[in-house]
Amino acid sequence: MAEEMRIVLRNYGKIDPLNIDEYIAAGGYKALEKAKGMNKIDLIEEVKKSNLRGRGGAGFNCGQKWFFAYQTNADQKYVVCNADEGEPGTYKDRLIMQGDPQSVLEGMAVCGYAIGANKGFIYCRGEYPYVVDILNQAIDQAKAKGVLGDFDIEVRMGAGAYVCGEETALIESIEGHRGEPRFKPPFPGVEGLWGKPTIINNVETFANIPVIVDKGGDWYAAIGAPSYPGTKVLTLTGDVNNKTFFEVPTSTTIREVVYGLGGGVAGGKKFKAVQIGGTSGGFIPESLLDTAISFDAMSAIGATLGSGAVFVMDESRDMVDVVSKITKFFEHESCGKCAPCREGTARMNELVGKIKGGKGSAADIALLKKLGGVMSIACLCGLGQAAPAPVLTTIGHFAADYEDKLV
Amino acid sequence: MINVTIDGIKTSVPEGSTILKAAESIGVKIPTLCNHPDQAVKGNCRVCVCEVEGSRLLSAACVMPVWEGMVVKTRTPKVVEARKTILELILSNHPQDCLNCIRNQNCELQTLAEEYFIRDNPFSQKTRGMAKDYSTPAIFRDPDKCILCRRCVEACSVIQSVNALGLDQRGHHAMVVPTMGWDLIDSPCVMCGQCIHACPVGAIGEVEEIDKLLAAIADPDTVVVTQIAPAVRVAIGEEVGLATGDMPMDVFAAGLRQIGFDYVLHTNFTADLTILEEGNELLKRLKEGGTLPMFTSCSPGWINFCETFYPDLLDNLSTCKSPQQMFGALAKTYWAEKSNIDPAKIYSVSIMPCTAKKYECSRPEMNDSGFRDVDLVLTTREIGRLFRMSGIDFNKLAGSHFDSWMGAYTGAAVIFGASGGVMEAALRTVYEVVTGQTLENVNFEVTRGIQGIKEAEVDLNGTVVKVAIANGLSNARQLMDEVRAGTSPYHFIEIMACPGGCIGGGGQPITKSNAKRVERINQIYVEDEACEIRKSHENPEVKAIYEEFLHEPLGHQSHHLLHTHYTAKNKKTL
């Protein structure tokens, strides 16, 4: 039976998030002190050794990323915390920031020391003004205590643009521009915020850092799936009995999450599908539920771990109906910079709507497949590349839902 | 050097090269749409995607730098399907209006649609349903046709620093709009028309007024008189299947007579006249402590720019009207009298490389002849359309003369068409006026070329005159900021709104690259060299007009007909 293991949420519900003393009493800021006693390159090695991979969705090796920014010579470097949590069904970054904001600040400060940055930004989504207040109080307390040393952190607020979760769009937004992704390379580690080397990590990634520094990379690497070690905070939504959050080792299977921690499908109904990783994740049928939630295991079945959202749908749900909300989402959230995403997300929504309305034909399904295939390899950024996944996986696993509606 | 393999062909290219550049170097053509040779890479249309071995994703060739050992495939079925689908997507949101479009047969999207044999577009046809914007007399916008490549935005912001265009909304609703989504006339637009050259499709164009000309020609009571600007001849050939510069002036004149113009005269004449007026104005300012540096005033896009962004520097502008407007004022006074034609019957048409000239002729103060001085401005492109419609074979057409009194010109007038030309022409005359000596070598090479800012010093009998030349308004802005800050070392500054000068004007044949502009510039100097007379003050008709009509530069008659004043534009926002 799956069990929770709380690393990221180690202090959640146990301490007063607005009282830094409680964080310190719980062992907080020891890791930063320890890190500062280490050689920078040894510190980065330790993070590398933990094999911690980015928890925002892309899954890049965190220590490796830090190393690129460390290597780059510049008069100014930045640490940015991506708190633009926007994947529908996801609220784990909010939990971390609301429940234990100092853990994020400490993680950022460790990163700042490692790469040689004295300035950090937290880019928090505009829908969380109450989280921004908590973060600002936490920063004020940390400054008053002097625990951050010369590392300064500023909170910036998004304004309703899912695409700003993409790291280069996020940079554009902090700079005061339209949140449109940049072409990579150059990667932010080399040329990021205001052209300076910038490390951008997710809230959950940063919250892991103090524990890794404290307990060592080897300790962390041994938890969960070897290629994507550690834990993952999951948020369960939809037709599941326990609509709540859990932190589990990454070796946990989807079945354990849905039926174990999640308590199974609500209302005694049968399971139909689960979408993992947020709205851009693939839909997973019953037959694949024994897949581990780790990054690579999920990739192997054409799905993603993404943000860790677990959206369960029971037998009564029509996949075309659900997907129609998702295609509408992407039409609304495409930034419009690149042609295949700008036009493609709108066409995808149009075609799904047509099928949902009983006016579609087999040719429309074929066109959705072609369009989705092209978008997934030709769009400028991850948004456009991932947008077709829900459509393509539901056509793949739940074809009957589409075919039943054709003229 | 980096070793790469493209479609099986091995090559080495400099580090930092993109796939597109590397492919070009070995003759592999990759289609592009948002890419522009003189602009920053954008990577937004995705039409140039290619396969790179080892990558799941396709790479946009225009932005992706090559790496050692990279293996690229540009022609696989996967690539072709992606490109075709992207084109289908773009076309499904683009009016299928090619036959009625100003860019029919000269459209990058249309060309790609043909090359990728787009037939039955599987996506349903949809357009934004936006109204066309005809708020300016010079440039129209057709937002429905916009494909969001953003080349116009960069032309307007980076190249011209006008910033009249920006983006509105996002995603499928994103649009290129003038400031705040207003009509173009309310934005800081200076009507230079560089956005037209940047546009790959027909989303922006010149306001076409060919019908007005045809109506005037059709009216037997109307005397249709035309002037040709210096930059037009070198480029008009491009519109009728000839090479750049390949249209002799007399054949051009003959072509215009075929169309039905009654009298063919020359803006070059008033270009020479401008040198006399402006040269003397400069000398007067130098002598009497007038406002310096003095700025040239030939380029109406530049005048709009100065009135919009530097209203505090209007006193620095030469009071000389542009050659077009000097011509207009004289055609209905001096020339009408000499030719014994009732000025009320004259319909004065100017053929210009410029969109802003369409606005300039409509300025309320431009009626010193007692009539509207210039009735109609047609761009080089519009004249090209007339020529094509008329089916004239320029290879077989015999040349014709220019009409008297305002048809003679010198090499100094010819070079007005290129950046630095007004300065060089002025120096040729001012030198002789001040020193009283004959200038043996009239070529001031330092003033020539497409370089954004050029500067020179000329010794006039012990007085060193410092001059600067800028083409493109971002370059002009640099010089203006110096003047505003009081740090400008110059006495005289020539500014042309368009990159390369008038040869790159907004009304010229669609010019995708500066390389084409350089070609035209070279032809300008070939024509100058071929002129017998190359100094404005030696133009016999210019001498005649001073003797018979104007009497002296800056004199009473000149003041009345050839000089003007400027007004701050007071735009709502910049």
Added chain:
Amino acid sequence: MSYKEIIAKYAEVPGGIIEAFHAVEKELSFLPEEAIAEAARVFKVPAAEAFGVASFYSMFSTKARGKNVIRLCESAPCHVAGAAEVVAAIEKELGIRMGESTNDGLFALEFTECVGQCQATPVITINSKPYLDVTPAIIPNILAEYK
């Protein structure tokens, strides 16, 4: 406070135009053209660019709208939890459709994507304050807080 004073407070913040827009919206509920133009001046960007920023982000409105902005989440988790009934109920209660504002200028009604409170769907926010497990029955009570 006037929009000029509000924007001036952010003048020294690099890239602070978005923060300034948030502050203006808090006061005026939308971004008038004059405020966008003022921000362009303060942050030294062309007005065309400032407008592009203002119109990009869905929380900003360049058109006047009601004082209290009600946002209804229509992302998939809220959708399966019955967001459509909530939409219908609020539209009925206020007598306006999505995207409109009430005549008294008190409320604006907008769709939003996920607001990150998915443990208790469907969710609406009013001036960014989340209301959880919303049902048609409790809507009048929620709205009463703002009347």
